Amino acid sequence: MRAFATLLDRLVLTPSRNGKLKLLADYFRDTPDPDRGYGLAALAGTLDLKSVKPALLRELVLERMDEVLFRYSYDYVGDLAETIALVWDQERKERMPGEAEPRLGAVVTRMNALGRTDVRGAVRDLLDRLDPSARFAFLKLATGGLRIGVSARLAKQALAEFSGMDVTEIETLWHGLQPPYESLFAWLEGQADRPVLATPAIFHSVMLANPVGEGDLDNLDPADFAAEWKWDGIRVQMSSSGSTRRLYSRSGDDISAAFPDVLDAINFEGVVDGELLVGGTARTNSPTRTFSDLQQRLNRKTVTSKMLEAFPAFVRAYDVLFEGEADIRPAPLAERRERLADLIEKAPHDRFDLSPLVPFTSWQELETIRRDPPDPVIEGVMIKRLDSAYQAGRMKGPWFKWKRDPFNVDAVMMYAQRGHGKRSSYYSDFTFGVWTEGPDGDVLVPVGKAYFGFTDAELEVLDRYVRDNTTERFGPVRAVRAEPAHGFVLEVAFEGINRSTRHKSGVAMRFPRIARLRQDKLPADADRLETLMAMVEAKES
Amino acid sequence: MKPDQLLRPAPAGLYCPAGDFYIDPVRPVARALITHGHSDHARAGHGAVLATRETLDIMAIRYGEDFCGTMQAAALGERIDLGGVTVSFHPAGHVLGSAQIAVEQAGLRIVASGDYKRGADPTCTPYEPVPCDVFITEATFGLPVFHHPDPKAETGKLLTSLRQFPERSHLVGAYSLGKAQRVLRLLRDCGYDAPIYIHGSLARLCDYYVSRGIALGDLRPATLEKGDPTDFRGAVIVGPPSAFADRWARRFNEPLIAFASGWMMIRQRAKQGGVELPLVISDHCDWPELTETIRELAPREVWVTHGREEALVRWCELSGLPARPLHLVGYEDEGD
Numbered sequence: 001m002r003a004f005a006t007l008l009d010r011l012v013l014t015p016s017r018n019g020k021l022k023l024l025a026d027y028f029r030d031t032p033d034p035d036r037g038y039g040l041a042a043l044a045g046t047l048d049l050k051s052v053k054p055a056l057l058r059e060l061v062l063e064r065m066d067e068v069l070f071r072y073s074y075d076y077v078g079d080l081a082e083t084i085a086l087v088w089d090q091e092r093k094e095r096m097p098g099e100a101e102p103r104l105g106a107v108v109t110r111m112n113a114l115g116r117t118d119v120r121g122a123v124r125d126l127l128d129r130l131d132p133s134a135r136f137a138f139l140k141l142a143t144g145g146l147r148i149g150v151s152a153r154l155a156k157q158a159l160a161e162f163s164g165m166d167v168t169e170i171e172t173l174w175h176g177l178q179p180p181y182e183s184l185f186a187w188l189e190g191q192a193d194r195p196v197l198a199t200p201a202i203f204h205s206v207m208l209a210n211p212v213g214e215g216d217l218d219n220l221d222p223a224d225f226a227a228e229w230k231w232d233g234i235r236v237q238m239s240s241s242g243s244t245r246r247l248y249s250r251s252g253d254d255i256s257a258a259f260p261d262v263l264d265a266i267n268f269e270g271v272v273d274g275e276l277l278v279g280g281t282a283r284t285n286s287p288t289r290t291f292s293d294l295q296q297r298l299n300r301k302t303v304t305s306k307m308l309e310a311f312p313a314f315v316r317a318y319d320v321l322f323e324g325e326a327d328i329r330p331a332p333l334a335e336r337r338e339r340l341a342d343l344i345e346k347a348p349h350d351r352f353d354l355s356p357l358v359p360f361t362s363w364q365e366l367e368t369i370r371r372d373p374p375d376p377v378i379e380g381v382m383i384k385r386l387d388s389a390y391q392a393g394r395m396k397g398p399w400f401k402w403k404r405d406p407f408n409v410d411a412v413m414m415y416a417q418r419g420h421g422k423r424s425s426y427y428s429d430f431t432f433g434v435w436t437e438g439p440d441g442d443v444l445v446p447v448g449k450a451y452f453g454f455t456d457a458e459l460e461v462l463d464r465y466v467r468d469n470t471t472e473r474f475g476p477v478r479a480v481r482a483e484p485a486h487g488f489v490l491e492v493a494f495e496g497i498n499r500s501t502r503h504k505s506g507v508a509m510r511f512p513r514i515a516r517l518r519q520d521k522l523p524a525d526a527d528r529l530e531t532l533m534a535m536v537e538a539k540e541s
Numbered sequence: 542m543k544p545d546q547l548l549r550p551a552p553a554g555l556y557c558p559a560g561d562f563y564i565d566p567v568r569p570v571a572r573a574l575i576t577h578g579h580s581d582h583a584r585a586g587h588g589a590v591l592a593t594r595e596t597l598d599i600m601a602i603r604y605g606e607d608f609c610g611t612m613q614a615a616a617l618g619e620r621i622d623l624g625g626v627t628v629s630f631h632p633a634g635h636v637l638g639s640a641q642i643a644v645e646q647a648g649l650r651i652v653a654s655g656d657y658k659r660g661a662d663p664t665c666t667p668y669e670p671v672p673c674d675v676f677i678t679e680a681t682f683g684l685p686v687f688h689h690p691d692p693k694a695e696t697g698k699l700l701t702s703l704r705q706f707p708e709r710s711h712l713v714g715a716y717s718l719g720k721a722q723r724v725l726r727l728l729r730d731c732g733y734d735a736p737i738y739i740h741g742s743l744a745r746l747c748d749y750y751v752s753r754g755i756a757l758g759d760l761r762p763a764t765l766e767k768g769d770p771t772d773f774r775g776a777v778i779v780g781p782p783s784a785f786a787d788r789w790a791r792r793f794n795e796p797l798i799a800f801a802s803g804w805m806m807i808r809q810r811a812k813q814g815g816v817e818l819p820l821v822i823s824d825h826c827d828w829p830e831l832t833e834t835i836r837e838l839a840p841r842e843v844w845v846t847h848g849r850e851e852a853l854v855r856w857c858e859l860s861g862l863p864a865r866p867l868h869l870v871g872y873e874d875e876g877d
Contacts, residue, residue: 012808013817019706026705065685066859072852073686077807086686086806091829132688418786424798424815425790476786476813 001130003031004039004104005137012148015420020150024158028185034105037180040159042141044152046179050111052123052142057084060124065090081139085132102129105180107138152251153393163188171205171392173197175252201239203252204271204321204329205392209382209399216400217363217383224387226333227358227366229373230380230401231316232291233277234298238315240266241325247276258300262313265351268343269324273390274317274355277377281314281353288316288377317344318355318382321390329390336390370402380404406493407509407535409434409527410518412444413488416466418476419451426459427466427478430514432490436505436529444482445505445529450492453513461517462488487523491516497535507532544675544842547626548644548651550867555653555677557644560626562591564642564653567871574628576655577639578603578718581872591615593630595638595753599718602745615640617666633657634668635824636719637750643671651675652838658823659830660689663730664723664755676840677867680848681825682803689803689827695820696727699799702818703775710773710793711818714782714800717743719824721779722750724801725757727822728777738763738773740780740789763792782814803827832856847872 007027014020024043028036041047061070061084070087077083102110107126114122123142127135140146156174160167165188176197177184186192210216235250245263247256256263259276278294280286289311296311297303320340321329328336337357344354358381360366370381380403388398411432419428429451433444454462465480465488472479481487493515500508507529548557554566562572569586576582576592578599583592585604590597594614601608615621615630617640630640635656642653652673659668682689703711715721721743728737736759739747744762751757763778773793784790785798800816803823811819826834831853835843843864845853850866857864 009808010818013811013819015817019817022705066855068855069685069852072849072855073684076684076849077686078809082808083686086688089688090685418815420815424796425786425788476815 001102001104001107001134001137003027004035004042005131005134007039008137008140008146008148009133011150017154020154021158021161024150024155025162028159028162033182033185034180035103037182037185038104038108040155040181041179042146043148043150043155046152047108047141048112048179049108049141049144050114050119051144052119052139054080054143056120056123057081057139057143060084060120060127061087063124064088081143082136084127085136085139088127088132088135099129101131101134102126111142159184159188168392174205175203201241201244201246201271203237203239203246203248203254205252206235206237206250206273207319207390207392207399208394209384209401210394210396212383212400212402220363222360222362222366224385225383226337226386227360227369227381227383228318228355229358229375229378230382230403231275231277231288231355232377232379233275233294233316236274236276236315237321238262238266238272238274239322240269240271242269255298258297258303259313260303261308262315262351265348267347270320270326270343271322272315272317272340272343273319273321274315274352276313276315278311278313280312281316281350282356283349283353288375290377312350314351314353316353316355319390332387332389333384334386366402370404403495406495407497408491408493408515409531410489410521410525411447411492412482412523412526413462413465413480413490414444414446414482416462416478416480423459426463428459428463430462430490432492433482434505434527434529434532442484444523447503447505447507447529447532448492448494448509448512450490450512450514453493453515454517458514458517461519482523484524485522489518489521489523489526490514491518497532499536505529505532507536542647542649544649544651547646547649548653548675548677550869554869554871555867557623557626559646560623560628560644562623562628564644565655565872572623573609574642575600576633576642576653577635579636579656582655585609589613591621591628593617593638593640596640598749599638599746602749603718631671632666632669634659634662634665637665637722637753637755639665639719641668641671643673649674651677652840653677654679656681656825657834658826659834660692660823662723662824664719664726664750670834670837673838673840675842675844676835676838677844677846678831678835678853679825680831680845680850680853682823682827683831683845683849683853685828685852687803687806687827688829689806689823690821692723692727692822693731695801695822696724696731698818699728699777699820700731700733702797702799703777706797707775709775709795709797711775711777712785712790712793712796712798713777713779713820714785714798714802714816715779716802717781718746720801720822721781722747722755722757723824724779724820724822725760726755729756729758733777734758735777736761738776738778740778740784742781742784743779835862836860 010023073087074083156170157167159170183195187194237248239246245266247259249255277288279289293311320336341354344352383400385398411434413430414433415431416427417429419426431446431449433446435442436445466478469481470478471481492512494509494512496510498508548555553563553568553570555564562574563570564574565576565582566573571588573587574591575596578596583600585608588610590609590612597612597614617630620627620629627645629643633639633641633655644651650673652671656679657668715724738761740763790796797817799818799820801820801822803825804810805819805821843857843862844867846867846869854864854866
């Protein structure tokens with residue numbers, strides 16, 4: 001448990017991606033099986049561990065300490081798992097010589113073998129035998145919330161770095177393997193052959209697109225690419241093999257139970273990639289309904305017949321990964337599309353249709369088409385290389401997504417906070433506001449916070465402004481001068497805007513970022529809250 | 542005699558009416574007794590100051606030779622009469638020169654411990670228990686959550702990180718009096734003998750520690766001669782934490798911020814401070830040390846000052862010991 005606990009302690013506080021990769025790769029190299037496999041599972045969210053209720057932990061800790069002292073401690077620390085990890089030893093404790101510290105693998109095995117009545121005693125015993133850092137790791141695992149800023153993808157990338165293997169190879173195998181992944185590690189370390197996947201209809205990691213950035217398309221020949229609409233549904237994978245049929249979300253969650261209407265209609269064998277939507281297929285001439293209608297069907301364990309009737313689901317297919325048992329991912333997209341078209345043609349018309357291609361001859365033309373889509377449920381276009389193989393992950397080059405333009409406003413910098421890691425000597429997190437009418441004339445009201453979108457050179461400019469114009473300090477935060485005739489105007493871009501009761505301004509932005517520094521503008525020229533409210537209302541109507 | 546006739550809290554600090562002196566006053570007074578050199582305890586501008594030799598020297602380094610009217614050095618254990626009250630200084634184990642002050646009259650003895658710790662620290666004289674009727678204890682880490690680990694194991698984390706990230710400059714935040722020298726000494730005791738770079742503000746205090754026989758190894762100024770940040774690749778740089786938020790820190794290669802402090806026990810504290818590598822090294826008692834000390838001394842009464850007073854008072858009550866918080870203001874934990 002010690003190695004995993006130390007890893008967690010470091011990962012939580014390491015902001016840089018490369019730093020995290022290094023820590024993870026070192027852990028995988030230095031930790032034996034099966035501990036490293038369970039550690040990997042814990043990070044990737046595939047660890048199945050008997051859960052422990054916070055109420056039980058609280059009872060256990062109060063067996064050994066005064067309730068008032070516990071409350072003072074919890075108020076100070078603010079996190080239950082961390083408080084218990086720290087207060088568990090009332091006296092200074094020396095480990096008995098020869099007493100082995102429990103290993104992660106042993107902890108997982110023991111917990112999962114427990115009957116309901118044994119949990120209390122086993123948890124108490126484990127807490128006694130672990131040191132504070134390992135205790136914290138155990139409590140986080142057992143209460144089910146690691147939250148340390150490591151995605152499954154990053155963990156797999158670290159496996160790739162530690163072994164020199166390609167991450168797409170790992171992705172391809174991933175969903176067919178189980179913790180503690182001993183066959184995977186043996187293969188990665190060159191001690192065994194590539195593991196053979198036995199389970200039918202498993203999830204295969206999906207291929208992702210990059211957003212179109214400034215100048216990305218300039219040197220690309222439109223003739224090498226196909227375009228199709230990007231529908232506002234959710235990405236799904238249908239997997240059918242023999243009598244097993246599954247519907248997975250893009251992250252590999254099995255959502256079959258919520259969509260019997262789609263599952264029952266599958267009459268093909270293989271793996272198909274598409275967009276899950278609600279409404280009717282193009283082939284039945286019925287309209288595609290909005291994302292909020294689709295939401296009625298999402299995140300359900302079961303579904304009523306009334307729901308099935310009111311919100312019928314279907315899949316708009318855009319790719320095929322397996323035809324029967326044959327892996328056709330290496331074939332070019334153009335060929336996969338032809339095979340997909342045949343497969344969909346024979347599938348039930350009311351549940352499946354083919355995502356149509358959007359013809360275009362130049363990027364300019366596609367831009368015009370994108371701006372004026374024929375259906376309100378379209379959120380942009382997808383651009384895919386005709387010769388691209390289907391590769392798991394987000395490769396730059398073969399696939400692009402070109403979404404609607406983001407929203408833009410001019411706002412005024414109000415507060416700045418120091419960043420982390422590389423940026424810890426820079427004020428790099430900015431709270432910005434827009435004007436609104438107050439009791440004594442116009443005042444700025446904060447509407448969001450952004451910490452990226454600017455270049456390093458721009459950060460120098462922003463940092464200098466903050467240091468030279470600080471009006472107040474609150475710990476790591478500084479308030480800066482923000483007056484109609486003196487201040488810093490930021491052009492803020494964001495993906496969406498909603499009403500919010502949690503923010504004083506009444507609005508919340510999605511993914512705000514600093515698009516440009518507008519030193520050419522005075523704060524008095526910045527936007528007003530009314531402009532943002534109008535954006536919300538336009539969206540609602 | 543009641544204890545608070547001998548010593549009582551006043552706006553300027555703990556005051557002894559019979560001897561007409563204050564202990565660690567937070568504003569200028571005619572006569573001050575100082576426990577140790579941290580700036581919240583040792584302030585400039587008093588009339589007469591009585592303290593250990595080291596504390597007087599440290600105050601002179603920090604505030605200039607004329608930091609007070611007259612000064613008198615107290616030898617450890619020496620009994621000094623002040624207007625019929627006997628005072629004596631005893632080692633507190635906090636930083637170099639730190640002392641507890643015992644105040645006695647008519648068979649009643651109160652010990653004002655100042656800041657103290659029980660853990661091993663080669664940079665100062667170890668704490669010595671002084672039997673007393675009233676024990677005045679600090680409570681900086683007075684919550685059951687604080688269990689300071691072995692400082693050598695914490696130093697080991699820094700050495701591990703240097704091996705894992707050999708290209709990054711490791712910036713270790715440590716307060717300039719006491720903690721910085723202790724971290725330097727710990728690194729040397731763990732076998733790290735490469736040059737260590739120090740921020741300019743540490744230089745004079747480090748020199749002073751060395752002059753008192755505490756070897757710190759090869760220390761060099763963390764200044765850039767030719768403006769090449771790769772000079773500090775893989776180096777350890779020790780400085781006050783405030784400097785790391787400053788432009789000063791930009792001269793280093795991909796800095797990795799470490800912070801040596803008892804506060805680093807709490808993950809959120811580390812995270813909020815932008816610390817990547819927390820080192821739980823404290824110059825104060827942790828919870829078991831505070832409670833063990835009180836048990837060992839078994840005073841008639843415990844007075845609790847600066848820190849998390851309510852938890853320690855609660856613990857004393859549960860143990861059947863009369864205790865009360867002093868509510869003194871003006872003591873922040875510069876030292877940790």
